[in-house]
Amino acid sequence: MDKPFAITLDPGSSLANRTGSWRTFKPLYLDRLPPCNAACPAGENIQGWLFHAESGDYEAAWRALTENNPLPAIMGRVCYHPCQGACNRQNIDSSVGINAVERFLGDEAIKRGWAFPKPANKSGKRVLVVGAGPSGLSAAYHLARLGHEVEIHEAGPYAGGMMRFGIPQYRLPRDVLNAEVKRILDLGVVLRLDTKVSNIQDSMQAGQFDAAFLAVGAHIGKRAFIPAGDATKIVDAVSVLRSMEGEDKPMLGRRVVVYGGGNTAIDVARTVKRLGASEAIIVYRRTREKAPAHDFEIEEALQEGVMVKWLSTIKQAGEGEITIEKMALDDKGFPQPTGEFETLAADSVVLALGQDVDLSLLDGLPGLELKDGTVQVNQNMMTGHPGIFAGGDMVPSERTVTVAVGHGKKAAHHIDAWLRGETYAPPPKHEIASFDKLNPWYYTEAPHMVRPTLDIIRRQSTFEEVQGGLDENNALFEARRCLSCGNCFECDNCYGVCPDNAVIKLGPGKRFEFNYDYCKGCGVCAAECPCGAIKMMPEEN
Amino acid sequence: MSFQPIKFYQTGTFTVGNRLLAPEERSVQASDKRYNSINSGHRACQGCGEALGARYAIDAAMEATQGQLICANATGCLEVFSTPYPETSWQIPWVHSLFGNTAAVATGIAAALKVKQKKGERNPAIRVVAQGGDGGTTDIGFGCLSGMFERNDDVLYICYDNGGYMNTGVQRSSATPPAARTATTMAVGSEPGNAFGQGKFVPAIAMAHEIPYVATATVADLRDLEAKVSRAMELRGARYIHILVPCPLGWGTASSETIKIARLAKETGLFPVFSAEYGEQKSALAIRQKLPVEDYLRPQKRYAHLFGKQPDVQVIAKLQALADRNIRKYNLLEGL
Structure with a gap:
C-alpha cells in the first residue's frame, strides 16, 4: 500500500454509478406534425422549408418546398393559406406569414433561374395529362420527376387553366405564371396546346399512353x-x-x-x-x-x-x-x-x-361514375375506369388552386404505383404538434411583417399586382418567426438543461441523443423543449 | 445587464443555444466542449436544481479562467450527492470542507496561491471559487463568509439557495421563505409554515459589505447566470453570487418543473435577479410577463396549506406584498 495516510481506495468517478436505473419515465425524441403542414391542401412540408429559409439558404428552402409543390411563386400569390389559419404562432402574436415567404422563395427562384433536377431513371411508361391547369401541371411535374414520359393535352391556347383564365392579373401577373409553367416543361414534359381531347379512350390509344390523369377543370358558367x-x-x-x-x-x-x-x-x-x-x-x-x-x-x-x-x-x-x-x-x-x-x-x-364541368370527353367510358356533374374518384384518385385518374375542380372538393395542386401530387404517386402494379401507401402521419405541446416562454416577441399594398388609385385603374412581396430582410425575419412546432431545431435546450449531462450533442444537423445510462427520467428536457419534440414515455417493468 | 441583445431569431437568446447564432455568441452550456465540471452518475434527485446550477456556474467559471480554477465545497446536498467516497462527479481541482468553514478554506487557498505566485511557483492565473448551499452559507458558515467579505479576499463565493437543509430531511434555514412548510416549520397552528419577518437575504448583506461584486441568478436564466459568473471572474477581491435552485424534494414540485418554478420565482418578483458592484445596484433582469405570486406558490406542496378549500388570502397577500416590494426596490419591471 503506497497510498497516503488514511486512504485505502483510489479516487473513482461517479460514472460507475449508472443512475439510469432510477428511471420510471423515459424521454424520447420525436417529430410531431406541425399544424401548418397538416392544414396544407398541397401537402407541403412548410416547417421543413422554413427551417432552411431561416438560415438564409433560400435555394435549399425552395428545393424542399418544390418537393411537394412546383408552383411557389403562384402559390405565394393566390393560395388562401389555410396554413396561416392553423399556425400556432397566432397564440403568441400573429401567424407566420408563410404565404409571403413562399412567394419570396418563388420569386427568388425565377430571378436566379433555379431549375428542377432532371429525373435520374426513365420508367418507359407514358402518361397523358388532360388539362394544363394547376392540377394537371402538378401531376405532370411529379410524374416527370418519377421518370415517366408525360404529355399534356390542353384545349386552350395557353397553359395555366383557371390560373390564367380565371384569376385576374392584379392577383397573378402572367410572367410569373409563364415562368413556373416553363420550368415544369423544362423537365421534358410535352405540352400540346389547342388540343381538345374529345374522347379519352381514343386519345390514349392514339398516343399509346399507359395511364391518364384528367384535370379539365370546371369552366362552364x-x-x-x-x-x-x-x-x-x-x-x-x-x-x-x-x-x-x-x-x-x-x-x-x-x-x-x-x-x-x-x-x-x-x-x-x-x-x-x-x-x-x-x-x-x-x-x-x-x-x-x-x-x-x-x-x-x-x-x-x-x-x-x-x-x-x-x-x-x-x-x-x-x-x-x-x-x-x-x-x-x-x-x-x-x-x-x-x-x-x-x-x-x-x-x-x-x-x-x-361552374360546371365539361364531361363530354368521358362519353362512353365504361366503369365511370358521375354525380352532381362531377367525376367520382376513389381514395387513390382513380376513376371507376382502371388507369384513368382525375383531380382538380372536376372531382368533388373545394375548388382552389392549392387543392388542385394537392390532387395532382397525390394522383401522381398513385399513378406511379399503379404503373408498377403496386399500391402507394403514404407514410403514416405523426401526431399534431398542438400549441399545448410547446413551451412558448422561449420564443421572442416578433411582430408580423406586412406586405406592401398598391395605392388605391392604381388599384382602381390598372391591373398591376395589388400585393407586393417581401424583400430579403423581412422575408428572413418572417421565416425566423416560425416556432418549428414539433420538430427539433437544435436550440440546445435539452442538452443544456439536463441536470445529469445525459444528453449527447451530435453536432450541427444531427440533433441529439439521450444517454440512458445516466438519464434519471426527470423530464426537465421535455418540459423545456420549446417546440415539443420530446415525449416522456413510461418505462416498461 | 446587457449580456446579449435580443435578436429576432426563433428564440432570441432565451434558449441554451441557437443554431442561427455564431458559435462565439452561444452560451457555454451550448458547447459540446463544455467542461461538465460535475459529471453524470451523481446521486442528486431527479430534476435537481442544485446539480444543474452548479454545472452552469462552475462551467462558466472554468471557461472564464480557461480551466485554472480550484474549488472549495461546503458540506451539504451538493457534496453528499456528488462525492460519496471514493467516487466523485467533480472533474476539477476540488477540496472538501466542513459545513461552516468553506469561505475560510477558500481564503486559505487564495492566500497560499498568493505566496506561491510571489515565489514564482504558481501561475498567477489560478483562481478560487467556494460554493455551498444556503444552510452552509446563510446559517452555519455565515461568520467565515462575512470575514471573507470584509477582508476582500480574492474568492468568488457561490451560494446555491434551495431554501432549506434538504439532504437531512428538509429543515428550515435562514433562507427558507415565509409561509413555506419544512420539517421544522410545520403547516400547523395559527401561522402555519415558516414565520414572516425572520431569516435573511444574504445578497443584501453582501452588498452592505461593499465588496466588488454581488449578484443573484436563477437556473431559469442561463445566459444571465453565465454573464454574471464571467463578470465576477473579471474582478478581483471578494465576490458573491446567489443562485436560486428549486428542490423538487423539499418544495414538493414535479421533477420536470425545476426550471419552470425558478422562472416563476423571477417573473412574480419573489426572487429579485440583479447585480451590484461596490455596494450599489448595477443591473436588474426585467420581468418579461408579470405574474401574481399565486402562480408560483400553487404548484409547490410546501405552500399547499395556503390553498385548501379556502385559500389563505391574507398570507398570499403578504407574500404578494413582498414581491411588490422587491419589484419596487430592485426596479424589476423596467430592468436596469
Whole structure:
C-alpha cells in the first residue's frame, strides 16, 4: 500500500454509478406534425422549408418546398393559406406569414433561374395529362420527376387553366405564371396546346399512353333564369375573365351588376372596376358572413369602391335597370324573399353562380361514375375506369388552386404505383404538434411583417399586382418567426438543461441523443423543449 | 445587464443555444466542449436544481479562467450527492470542507496561491471559487463568509439557495421563505409554515459589505447566470453570487418543473435577479410577463396549506406584498 495516510481506495468517478436505473419515465425524441403542414391542401412540408429559409439558404428552402409543390411563386400569390389559419404562432402574436415567404422563395427562384433536377431513371411508361391547369401541371411535374414520359393535352391556347383564365392579373401577373409553367416543361414534359381531347379512350390509344390523369377543370358558367328584356346584357363570369386574356376586352358598360358571392364574383367586380366601370355592384342573396368569398378579398374589393347588396336576389332585368328583391334569413339561416323590391341602374349583369364541368370527353367510358356533374374518384384518385385518374375542380372538393395542386401530387404517386402494379401507401402521419405541446416562454416577441399594398388609385385603374412581396430582410425575419412546432431545431435546450449531462450533442444537423445510462427520467428536457419534440414515455417493468 | 441583445431569431437568446447564432455568441452550456465540471452518475434527485446550477456556474467559471480554477465545497446536498467516497462527479481541482468553514478554506487557498505566485511557483492565473448551499452559507458558515467579505479576499463565493437543509430531511434555514412548510416549520397552528419577518437575504448583506461584486441568478436564466459568473471572474477581491435552485424534494414540485418554478420565482418578483458592484445596484433582469405570486406558490406542496378549500388570502397577500416590494426596490419591471 503506497497510498497516503488514511486512504485505502483510489479516487473513482461517479460514472460507475449508472443512475439510469432510477428511471420510471423515459424521454424520447420525436417529430410531431406541425399544424401548418397538416392544414396544407398541397401537402407541403412548410416547417421543413422554413427551417432552411431561416438560415438564409433560400435555394435549399425552395428545393424542399418544390418537393411537394412546383408552383411557389403562384402559390405565394393566390393560395388562401389555410396554413396561416392553423399556425400556432397566432397564440403568441400573429401567424407566420408563410404565404409571403413562399412567394419570396418563388420569386427568388425565377430571378436566379433555379431549375428542377432532371429525373435520374426513365420508367418507359407514358402518361397523358388532360388539362394544363394547376392540377394537371402538378401531376405532370411529379410524374416527370418519377421518370415517366408525360404529355399534356390542353384545349386552350395557353397553359395555366383557371390560373390564367380565371384569376385576374392584379392577383397573378402572367410572367410569373409563364415562368413556373416553363420550368415544369423544362423537365421534358410535352405540352400540346389547342388540343381538345374529345374522347379519352381514343386519345390514349392514339398516343399509346399507359395511364391518364384528367384535370379539365370546371369552366362552364352556371346560368340562372332571369326574365330579361333584349336590352340588358347578361354574361357569365368565366367568359368575362377569359376574355380578359384576349385582344378584345369585354364590353360591359359603365354600370355592372355581378350576381353571386364567391371569389369569382369578387374577381369580376374588381376587374370591371379596373376596366373603367363607374359602378360595380355585387348582388348576393345571403350575408357577408355567409358568403363563400374570402373576407380579405371582400375587404379589398370594398376598398377599391366595389359596392355590395347583401341579402338580395335579381328578379328581373329590364332596359338599363334591374329589379332586385330583398331577402331575410330564416331560423335555419336560409334566405327567404320578403316581397320588398328595389331597382338598380345596370348596363349588364354578370352571373358568377359557380361552374360546371365539361364531361363530354368521358362519353362512353365504361366503369365511370358521375354525380352532381362531377367525376367520382376513389381514395387513390382513380376513376371507376382502371388507369384513368382525375383531380382538380372536376372531382368533388373545394375548388382552389392549392387543392388542385394537392390532387395532382397525390394522383401522381398513385399513378406511379399503379404503373408498377403496386399500391402507394403514404407514410403514416405523426401526431399534431398542438400549441399545448410547446413551451412558448422561449420564443421572442416578433411582430408580423406586412406586405406592401398598391395605392388605391392604381388599384382602381390598372391591373398591376395589388400585393407586393417581401424583400430579403423581412422575408428572413418572417421565416425566423416560425416556432418549428414539433420538430427539433437544435436550440440546445435539452442538452443544456439536463441536470445529469445525459444528453449527447451530435453536432450541427444531427440533433441529439439521450444517454440512458445516466438519464434519471426527470423530464426537465421535455418540459423545456420549446417546440415539443420530446415525449416522456413510461418505462416498461 | 446587457449580456446579449435580443435578436429576432426563433428564440432570441432565451434558449441554451441557437443554431442561427455564431458559435462565439452561444452560451457555454451550448458547447459540446463544455467542461461538465460535475459529471453524470451523481446521486442528486431527479430534476435537481442544485446539480444543474452548479454545472452552469462552475462551467462558466472554468471557461472564464480557461480551466485554472480550484474549488472549495461546503458540506451539504451538493457534496453528499456528488462525492460519496471514493467516487466523485467533480472533474476539477476540488477540496472538501466542513459545513461552516468553506469561505475560510477558500481564503486559505487564495492566500497560499498568493505566496506561491510571489515565489514564482504558481501561475498567477489560478483562481478560487467556494460554493455551498444556503444552510452552509446563510446559517452555519455565515461568520467565515462575512470575514471573507470584509477582508476582500480574492474568492468568488457561490451560494446555491434551495431554501432549506434538504439532504437531512428538509429543515428550515435562514433562507427558507415565509409561509413555506419544512420539517421544522410545520403547516400547523395559527401561522402555519415558516414565520414572516425572520431569516435573511444574504445578497443584501453582501452588498452592505461593499465588496466588488454581488449578484443573484436563477437556473431559469442561463445566459444571465453565465454573464454574471464571467463578470465576477473579471474582478478581483471578494465576490458573491446567489443562485436560486428549486428542490423538487423539499418544495414538493414535479421533477420536470425545476426550471419552470425558478422562472416563476423571477417573473412574480419573489426572487429579485440583479447585480451590484461596490455596494450599489448595477443591473436588474426585467420581468418579461408579470405574474401574481399565486402562480408560483400553487404548484409547490410546501405552500399547499395556503390553498385548501379556502385559500389563505391574507398570507398570499403578504407574500404578494413582498414581491411588490422587491419589484419596487430592485426596479424589476423596467430592468436596469
